[in-house]
Amino acid sequence: MEGTSSAGSSFRRHSFNLSCHMIHQIDDGAKSDSISEAGDIGDRAISRRHSQSSSIRLSCDHMSENGAVIFIPEDDRLQPNPAACNSISSVTPLPPELISPPSTDGARCSEDMKHEPCKKLPKLLEYVSCLVHLAFFGILGVLTRYLLQKLFGPEVAGVTSDQSYAYLDLPSNMVGSFLMGWFGIVFKEDISRLSNDLAIGLSTGYLGSLTTFSGWNQKMLDLSVAGHWLFCAIGFLIGMMLIASSISLGIETAKGFRWLLNRRKMFFGNGFFSSTINWTLDSCRRQLVVMMFFLLMLALLWGVSGALVKAEFNSGGSSAQLWLACMVGPLGVWVRWYLARLNGYGLGKAGLLNWIPFGTLIANVSAACVMAALAAVKKAINTKTCDTVATGIQFGLLGCLSTVSTFAAEFHARRQSMHPWRAYIYAMITICVPFGLGTLVYSVPVWTRGYEK
Structure with a gap:
């Protein structure tokens, strides 16, 4: 029980840090992308798709031994935006099913991705x-x-x-x-x-x-x-x-x-x-x-x-x-x-x-x-x-x-x-x-x- 509680606490901490990190990115990017998406953004779209694909692979590769997925920001040195975090300080606690370890099927994510056929061109x-x-x-x-x-x-x-x-x-x-x-x-x-x-x-x-x-x-x-x-x-x-x-x-x-x-x-x-x-x-x-x-x-x-x-x-x-x-x-x-x-x-x-x-x-x-x-x-x-x-x-x-x-x-x-x-x-x-x-x-x-x- 103590191990489960520790894993849940770690999961909530990483999830909260990721949420703050994502909100910070949205705040910074809203000024540019929300305007330019109406027309065209050129080759930035290609770079964006590849960066998103890399983020997904990074998230799937960082797995705990018991199968719980741990989401890690791209740069651990990035600190959450205080204003954004304060705006969501009253976050509703995560449901028990998210805190408890998921099924062991998720532990095969990294292995499946190794055998998965290429979905994107270089x-x-x-x-x-x-x-x-x-x-x-x-x-x-x-x-x-x-x-x-x-x-x-x-x-x-x-x-x-x-x-x-x-x-x-x-x-x-x-x-x-x-x-x-x-x-x-x-x-x-x-x-x-x-x-x-x-x-x-x-x-x-x-x-x-x-x-x-x-x-x-x-x-x-x-x-x-x-x-x-x-x-x-x-x-x-x-x-x-x-x-x-x-x-x-x-x-x-x-x-x-x-x-x-x-x-x-x-x-x-x-x-x-x-x-x-x-x-x-x-x-x-x-x-x-x-x-x-x-x-x-x-x-x-x-x-x-x-x-x-x-x-x-x-x-x-x-x-x-x-x-x-x-x-x-x-x-x-x-x-x-x-x-x-x-x-x-x-x-x-x-x-x-x-x-x-x-x-x-x-x-x-x-x-x-x-x-x-x-x-x-x-x-x-x-x-x-x-x-x-x-x-x-x-x-x-x-x-x-x-x-x-x-x-x-x-x-x-x-x-x-x-x-x-x-x-x-x-x-x-x-x-x-x-x-x-x-x-x-x-x-x-x-x-x-x-x-x-």
Whole structure:
């Protein structure tokens, strides 16, 4: 009895220390992760998954001889946060079943884990798999954006044009923001259970490349150069309203669809959704097979794009620009995904303005400025080759580097937070800074040099 009491006391002490340690971590991380999770956190997600896996193995390896699990913090030198511990000082005593030693089946945890098949790829291979998914879905986003431009542009529906506040990329920005509400917010966790790389590929790769902020900013700069300042202001205002409405509509319809699925699940029972086939990528072998499949598909897309660029380059035109964009688009996705690791960190060690996702902001501002510079170069050189290369880079690399869907998700999250004014400050910074810099880079040279407008 004395040994049992000592074990129970040790268990309660370790559990209490762990609780304080976890609350301390939540307090420190809430300022950054709760903000950045609304959009993207880049490769931090991979590091987080591997650190969590290491913590689970550490907890399972530290077992007492009688089978009682002892949870040990990652660093024994860490002391609990006094404020957090005081806030839970009146903790309800643990039930007797938790204090008493569990069954001896738990003692086989370490042994079972040694024989358990690998469930996660090594960190390097997981990086490669994530980059492959991002590139593949990024190219699909470029192709979809091109099709929507042609469908709603002057050649078919005539809804959008270069000379109107209804810019060419408005439909793709609306569709991408709507789908972000579905697959980037409501159903993202469900997709992540199937495959983390698939969730990243759909939200960051496909939807991030389907939408483009740099293209939107450049069309407004073109309107300002032509003297249509009213159309320029209306283009930003209506564009922002339609994007915000699109993601809200996407979230609400996705929630409604989820409700219907839950109702149907209740009606038919668990058997309706259950399956004898496990589609979850819960082993290294399955993850490697899927990675190789997407790698082959990516190689095929790159090969076809390269062959078509070679065939169409001399003639120029939109076809050569499109296939060049498909070749360079993945680079923009990769850079944006890497920059997303800055989201939620703020400035300096103190984390100032940590509610601003600086990763997304830097991607949008830099892409808009480079696109404005290339637009000025096209007007200065004015050759078919320069136009093909510059437009391909603009549409592909810079269109994928900048994003509206992630920006819309971050804007929506801040509108729903305790400080909704932050959403509008963030929107104003995202719109005004690239437009102001773009005016210096593009509009001023066009006005002073008198290029043909």
